[in-house]
Amino acid sequence: MFRSKALRPIAGIVLVTFTALTLQPLTAAAQLPTAAKRAPAQSDSGEERFSRTLNEIHEILKEVVPHAAMPHMFWSATPTAEGKAGEKVLQAVGPKMRLESERAKPLHGVDVIAKVKMLRWKYKELKSLEGEVTKGFKETEKHVRDKNLPPEILARHEAAVADYEKRKAEFGTLMVAVEAAADGKGELQSALANLGNFMAKYPNAKTHTPTDPNNLPWGSPKPVTRAPYTSPAQFRTSRLFGDPVIVAQAGSLSGIGFPSTVLPTTPMSADTAPTEDVQITRAINDLALSLGNKPVPIYNWVRNNIQFIPSYGSIQGSDMTLQTKRGNAFDTASLLIALLRSASIPARYVYGTIEVPADKAMNWVGGVSVPQAAINLMSQGGIPVVGIAQGGAVSRLRFEHVWVEAFVDYVPSRGAVNRSPNTWVPLDASFKQYQFAQGMDVKANVPFEVNSFISQIQLGATINEAEGWVQNINQTLIQQSLTNYQTQVRNYVNAQKPDATVGDVLGMQAIIEENRPILLGTLPYTRIAIGARFQSVPDNLRWRFRYNVYANDTDRAFDNAFISYTQSTPRLAGKKITFSFSPASQPDQDTINSFLPQAHADGSPIQPSELPQSLPGYLIRLVPELR
Structure with a gap:
C-alpha cells in the first residue's frame, strides 16, 4: 500500500529537486x-x-x-x-x-x-x-x-x-x-x-526563458499558404515525396536504381505488405474476414463508418483510425489499404490534386456555411487549398489529396466477384457527405452564474496566488452548486425532448451512407493532376513526435538537447510515453529510501503528513528515462 500510494509524491519531490539542483x-x-x-x-x-x-x-x-x-x-x-x-x-x-x-x-x-x-x-x-x-x-x-x-x-x-x-x-x-x-x-x-x-x-x-507568442511549442498549426500543385512537373520538382537523388557519374549509370513515383502496373509484393502506416492487426484481419475479404464490402464499410477530419499527412495509421472511427484522408486511405491487403488484395496510395464543388466541400469539412470557412479549415489543417472563382464567387475548391487504388477483378464484375484481378481501380473512402442536426442551446437557456459561484467558494478560503495553492475550499458548496445546475439542465432537456439522445442535446453529424453493389471505377470529383503513387507513405508526408530535454536555457537556445527522441505518430498512436527520473545507482536509491517513512506495524497506510516535504537534492543523482 505504501509503494502504490506514497512513491508518487516522493517521485515528484525528487523530480523537482533534480530539475532545480542538477x-x-x-x-x-x-x-x-x-x-x-x-x-x-x-x-x-x-x-x-x-x-x-x-x-x-x-x-x-x-x-x-x-x-x-x-x-x-x-x-x-x-x-x-x-x-x-x-x-x-x-x-x-x-x-x-x-x-x-x-x-x-x-x-x-x-x-x-x-x-x-x-x-x-x-x-x-x-x-x-x-x-x-x-x-x-x-x-x-x-x-x-x-x-x-x-x-x-x-x-x-x-x-x-x-x-x-x-x-x-x-x-x-x-x-x-x-x-x-x-x-x-x-x-x-x-x-x-x-x-x-x-x-x-x-x-x-x-x-526565465522568454516566450515568443508566435512560436509556441503547442497550439494550432499555421495555415498552409502555398497553392496546390497542378501538374506532374510541379510535383516532381517539389521534393514533396523526398529529396531527388543526385549522382556525380564517371561512367555508365546502368545498374543504379533510382526512387520513382511511377510504379509498375503489375502488382508487387509490397502492394500487399504491412507498413508503418498500414498496420494489419488482429482487429483489421477480423474485420476484413467479417466483410468476406471482398473489395466492395470493404470499401463500403470504410466509407460509411470513418468520419473525415480536415488535416494533412499520416497521423494515426490504420489501427488507431479503426479504433477512433475517424481520420484524415491519409489515415482513411491507410485503413482501407490495410483491410484490402489483409484480404490479399493489392492496394496503393495515390497523391494528387483534385477539384470539388464548393457546397460539397463545405459539407465535407464540417458543415460550414461559406466557402472561405472551408478553405480556412483545410488550410489550418495543413492541406494546400485554393478557391476557384466563377462569376465573382468561389464555386470550387482545388486542393491536394490522397486516395487509393486497388487491383481487383473489374472486368466484367466491377469488383463484385473478385476472381481474376485485372485492373487498378481508384477508391476514395474519405470523401463523403453528412447530415447535420442542430443541438440544444443549453448555455443560452440554462445560464450558469460563474462570477457568483467563484465569489461564494472564495468565502472562507485561503488563496495564495504567489505560491499557487488554495486551502479551506467549501467543497460542499461546490458539489451543491454543480448538482443544482445539473438538475436545471436535466429539466430543460426533458422539457424539450423527454427521450433525448446525446446527439439531440449536443448536435449530430451523421454520414450519408452509400452501399453500392459494385465499384464505380471513378472518383466523386474532378482530378487535376497525379503527383505520385506509392506503396508506403513517404517520410515527408508522415507526422513525427519529437521530445527534447535540455540541461539549461543556453542549450535550449541553441537546440543542444542532451536527450532527443523522435518517432512517427503512427507508431506511437495509442501508446503511452512516460518521461521519468530513476536513481542513478543503488546508493542513490538507498539515500531516497532513508528519508521515507517505515511501514506501520499494524499495516495501516502511510499518511501524507509522514512524507518528507523536501529532500537534499545535491545528495541524489538521477537518470532521465523516456519509455
Missing part, C-alpha cells in the same frame, strides 16, 4: 540542504528566507547592472545602455585579487544609491540567516551518518559544503567591495558589476 548552475545557497522536513511544514524556514533574500539581491542587481540578468556565457558581449561596449575598469576586490570589468550602466531612471542601500540591508539579513544554512548542513550530515549511507553520499555532502563555503566567501568579498565603494573607497559601478557577474554566473533562481 540541470541548473545554481548558487551554493540554492543547493542548501535540509534534513527531511515533515508536513505540516513551515512555509518560511530559515533556508527558504536565505534563498529568497539571495533572489532579492539578484533582482536589485539586475536594475543597477543589467548584465546580471544575462547568462554567464554572454558576459563578454554585454552592451551598455547606449548599445556600445562599456569602459574597462581594473579594480581590487581583495588582497591578491584584481578584476577587469565593464563599467556597466544602470537601467534608465534607477536610483543607484537607493538600490545600494537596499543591497546592504539585504546582505545583513543574509548574514543573519547563515546559521540556519549551517544548521541544515549539520542535520543532513547527521542523517547520512546515522543511516549509514554509502561513503560516496557523504563525499557528495562534504563537496557541497566546501562549494558553499567557497562561494559564500567569494560573495562576501564582492559585497564588502560594494560597501567600501558606497562609502567612497572605490568605483561603485564596477563593484556592482563584479557582484552582478557573480550572481549571473551562479543564479539562485531558475532563469
Whole structure:
C-alpha cells in the first residue's frame, strides 16, 4: 500500500529537486540542504528566507547592472545602455585579487544609491540567516551518518559544503567591495558589476526563458499558404515525396536504381505488405474476414463508418483510425489499404490534386456555411487549398489529396466477384457527405452564474496566488452548486425532448451512407493532376513526435538537447510515453529510501503528513528515462 500510494509524491519531490539542483548552475545557497522536513511544514524556514533574500539581491542587481540578468556565457558581449561596449575598469576586490570589468550602466531612471542601500540591508539579513544554512548542513550530515549511507553520499555532502563555503566567501568579498565603494573607497559601478557577474554566473533562481507568442511549442498549426500543385512537373520538382537523388557519374549509370513515383502496373509484393502506416492487426484481419475479404464490402464499410477530419499527412495509421472511427484522408486511405491487403488484395496510395464543388466541400469539412470557412479549415489543417472563382464567387475548391487504388477483378464484375484481378481501380473512402442536426442551446437557456459561484467558494478560503495553492475550499458548496445546475439542465432537456439522445442535446453529424453493389471505377470529383503513387507513405508526408530535454536555457537556445527522441505518430498512436527520473545507482536509491517513512506495524497506510516535504537534492543523482 505504501509503494502504490506514497512513491508518487516522493517521485515528484525528487523530480523537482533534480530539475532545480542538477540541470541548473545554481548558487551554493540554492543547493542548501535540509534534513527531511515533515508536513505540516513551515512555509518560511530559515533556508527558504536565505534563498529568497539571495533572489532579492539578484533582482536589485539586475536594475543597477543589467548584465546580471544575462547568462554567464554572454558576459563578454554585454552592451551598455547606449548599445556600445562599456569602459574597462581594473579594480581590487581583495588582497591578491584584481578584476577587469565593464563599467556597466544602470537601467534608465534607477536610483543607484537607493538600490545600494537596499543591497546592504539585504546582505545583513543574509548574514543573519547563515546559521540556519549551517544548521541544515549539520542535520543532513547527521542523517547520512546515522543511516549509514554509502561513503560516496557523504563525499557528495562534504563537496557541497566546501562549494558553499567557497562561494559564500567569494560573495562576501564582492559585497564588502560594494560597501567600501558606497562609502567612497572605490568605483561603485564596477563593484556592482563584479557582484552582478557573480550572481549571473551562479543564479539562485531558475532563469526565465522568454516566450515568443508566435512560436509556441503547442497550439494550432499555421495555415498552409502555398497553392496546390497542378501538374506532374510541379510535383516532381517539389521534393514533396523526398529529396531527388543526385549522382556525380564517371561512367555508365546502368545498374543504379533510382526512387520513382511511377510504379509498375503489375502488382508487387509490397502492394500487399504491412507498413508503418498500414498496420494489419488482429482487429483489421477480423474485420476484413467479417466483410468476406471482398473489395466492395470493404470499401463500403470504410466509407460509411470513418468520419473525415480536415488535416494533412499520416497521423494515426490504420489501427488507431479503426479504433477512433475517424481520420484524415491519409489515415482513411491507410485503413482501407490495410483491410484490402489483409484480404490479399493489392492496394496503393495515390497523391494528387483534385477539384470539388464548393457546397460539397463545405459539407465535407464540417458543415460550414461559406466557402472561405472551408478553405480556412483545410488550410489550418495543413492541406494546400485554393478557391476557384466563377462569376465573382468561389464555386470550387482545388486542393491536394490522397486516395487509393486497388487491383481487383473489374472486368466484367466491377469488383463484385473478385476472381481474376485485372485492373487498378481508384477508391476514395474519405470523401463523403453528412447530415447535420442542430443541438440544444443549453448555455443560452440554462445560464450558469460563474462570477457568483467563484465569489461564494472564495468565502472562507485561503488563496495564495504567489505560491499557487488554495486551502479551506467549501467543497460542499461546490458539489451543491454543480448538482443544482445539473438538475436545471436535466429539466430543460426533458422539457424539450423527454427521450433525448446525446446527439439531440449536443448536435449530430451523421454520414450519408452509400452501399453500392459494385465499384464505380471513378472518383466523386474532378482530378487535376497525379503527383505520385506509392506503396508506403513517404517520410515527408508522415507526422513525427519529437521530445527534447535540455540541461539549461543556453542549450535550449541553441537546440543542444542532451536527450532527443523522435518517432512517427503512427507508431506511437495509442501508446503511452512516460518521461521519468530513476536513481542513478543503488546508493542513490538507498539515500531516497532513508528519508521515507517505515511501514506501520499494524499495516495501516502511510499518511501524507509522514512524507518528507523536501529532500537534499545535491545528495541524489538521477537518470532521465523516456519509455
